[in-house]
Amino acid sequence: MPDQGKKPSTNKKPSKNSEDAKESEDGAISYCSMENCLFRGPMKACARCKSAWYCSVQCQKKHWELHKPICNHILEHIQRTPEEPLLDRHLRHWSTRFEATMLNACIRGLNLKHEWDRIEKEGLVILLQPRPHSHLGSRLHIQRAGVYKIEVIHSMLDAVGVNAEHRNRLLPLQMEARQRLQERTHGFADQAYIFAIARNDGPNAIEGRHPSALRILTPAVYKPQVVSMPMTEYDGDWLQDLKDQIHNDRPMQHKPLQKLVIHRAEYLSSR
Numbered sequence: 239m240p241d242q243g244k245k246p247s248t249n250k251k252p253s254k255n256s257e258d259a260k261e262s263e264d265g266a267i268s269y270c271s272m273e274n275c276l277f278r279g280p281m282k283a284c285a286r287c288k289s290a291w292y293c294s295v296q297c298q299k300k301h302w303e304l305h306k307p308i309c310n311h312i313l314e315h316i317q318r319t320p321e322e323p324l325l326d327r328h329l330r331h332w333s334t335r336f337e338a339t340m341l342n343a344c345i346r347g348l349n350l351k352h353e354w355d356r357i358e359k360e361g362l363v364i365l366l367q368p369r370p371h372s373h374l375g376s377r378l379h380i381q382r383a384g385v386y387k388i389e390v391i392h393s394m395l396d397a398v399g400v401n402a403e404h405r406n407r408l409l410p411l412q413m414e415a416r417q418r419l420q421e422r423t424h425g426f427a428d429q430a431y432i433f434a435i436a437r438n439d440g441p442n443a444i445e446g447r448h449p450s451a452l453r454i455l456t457p458a459v460y461k462p463q464v465v466s467m468p469m470t471e472y473d474g475d476w477l478q479d480l481k482d483q484i485h486n487d488r489p490m491q492h493k494p495l496q497k498l499v500i501h502r503a504e505y506l507s508s509r
């Protein structure tokens with residue numbers, strides 16, 4: 239069992255610590271990785287992989303069985319590079335800041351409220367480029383975004399030059415976790431697939447060669463929660479909303495879906 243990432247760990251370069259610490263205090267992540275956790279609020283990252291977020295040590299412990307294989311793989315991948323590449327670092331902070339924003343865009347983009355089954359075969363892809371910004375978590379902006387079939391996404395990832403070995407090992411692990419999630423929630427929960435890719439191009443490309451960075455986010459999504467989303471949250475042009483939120487650095491906060499908590503609570507108490 240790893241510790242929760244309360245403080246920047248001592249094995250990091252001191253020069254990065256102050257900015258990283260500031261970022262984590264913002265607590266933009268709002269969804270606990272533990273699938274049936276009702277808590278909405280600032281979360282703490284898994285100190286090992288920084289790719290899962292928890293409201294409490296209890297939730298982290300309950301989720302460990304599902305998370306362990308993915309955590310180990312990401313950790314191994316991180317350890318192979320002595321220093322975190324710049325685009326990876328920017329993407330890590332960006333993903334933390336815009337996690338709720340991306341999940342919302344994914345739910346709306348796939349029209350899951352009315353077409354729940356699309357979650358099985360499609361995902362959200364966001365291509366990002368560097369931009370100057372005062373906030374560490376907002377130094378990427380959208381070049382292109384859309385929803386695609388998972389098979390299509392595979393070939394897109396080949397084309398943008400992300401580390402194939404990393405991805406080819408990560409995806410099956412996530413598929414396994416997904417199956418176990420479906421089993422342990424009796425089909426009430428599934429994983430959304432969100433692929434965030436940062437490439438070093440565009441007018442503000444960083445000097446030098448920087449390999450593309452990829453983060454695959456797979457937040458748990460509850461069917462009862464999505465199906466009963468209020469239309470006011472759901473209507474409108476999701477892609478334009480996503481672009482505006484990123485462009486103006488306005489990450490979604492953990493406000494949405496209060497009503498749906500009732501459904502989840504009902505479901506949980508009926509188990």
Ligand SMILES: [Zn+2]
Pocket residue numbers: 270271272275276277292293294297
């Ligand atoms: Zn939790």
Ligand SMILES: [Zn+2]
Pocket residue numbers: 284285286287288289290305308309310
């Ligand atoms: Zn982890």
